[in-house]
Amino acid sequence: MRNLALFSTASVDHLLWSTNSEITQLNSPALSIFTDFDHSQPMVVDSNTGAVNTLEIMEKTHSFMRLVVDKNNKFLGVITKHQLSDSKMLKMTNKFDSNLDELLVTDMMIPREELMSLDYEQLTSASVSDVVRSLQENGLHHILVIDHQQHHIRGLIAANDVARKLKVPINIEQPPSFMHIFKTNLAKNARLF
Secondary structure (H helix, E strand, C coil): CCCCCCCCCCCCCCCCCCCCCCCCCCCCEHHHHCEECCCCCCCEEECCCEHHHHHHHHHHCCCCEEEEECCCCCEEEEEECCCCCHHHHHHHHHHHCCCHHHCEHHHHCEEHHHCCEEEHHHHHCCEHHHHHHHHHHHCCCEEEEEECCCCEEEEEEEHHHHHHHHCCCCCCCCCCCHHHHHHHHHHHHHHHC
């Protein structure tokens, strides 16, 4: 083991700013915006964690999404801050006739059966604009990437990371539900009379 010397920063007042000329653009390869779990650990939460505790963890770590795993690290689903909103948690406590402290992250998560993903092979030949369009068209802030050959989740793409790398905001709106379309058409027809 080696002892490392510590130095005073009192006289150092300049930050190094990257001069990396590789700026991500819409025509850049999609892999440039991909968080590869082969190189960085996925942010996970154990399935036995309480929903309120999960929200606290996410707020402290400034994360919007976590992957939910069981005690054997088997992927179960995804939890986002949106799923952990006060209104959604209260609705769930009413449904289960329980209190807030009894809710688990698994009660609030989106199960893996309801998630869509991109294929890693497909991503290797796609551009950033292809991914942005897919995120926007599907109203997704995050999308998982599956390696079908290895049969595992290889990584993910987050709209916030893409926006930061492109240095432009990316507008993600939820796709309209049937009820939204119905109410919009009803309102339009009411104005006609």
